[in-house]
Amino acid sequence: MQTLSAEEKQGLVELINEIHGSDLTFDEFSDAVRGLFEDIPGFETITPVKATRYVNNLWSQYHGQEHC
Numbered sequence: 001m002q003t004l005s006a007e008e009k010q011g012l013v014e015l016i017n018e019i020h021g022s023d024l025t026f027d028e029f030s031d032a033v034r035g036l037f038e039d040i041p042g043f044e045t046i047t048p049v050k051a052t053r054y055v056n057n058l059w060s061q062y063h064g065q066e067h068c
Helices: 006-020 026-037 048-062
Strands: none
Touching: 006 026, 006 048, 026 048
């Protein structure tokens, strides 16, 4: 099953900030998230629709618009 807890989502956002900084464009951020999905067991086969939902949610967190 391909789900992430609020803590896991926050961890991904923090990891992206740590590796790439806080000024990525949406496309750069999306590529970074999708790259991380390749390293998370079960997420290497995530559907494009579900991946897009996660990217959009995490993008909001990345910009501090949403705290899960």
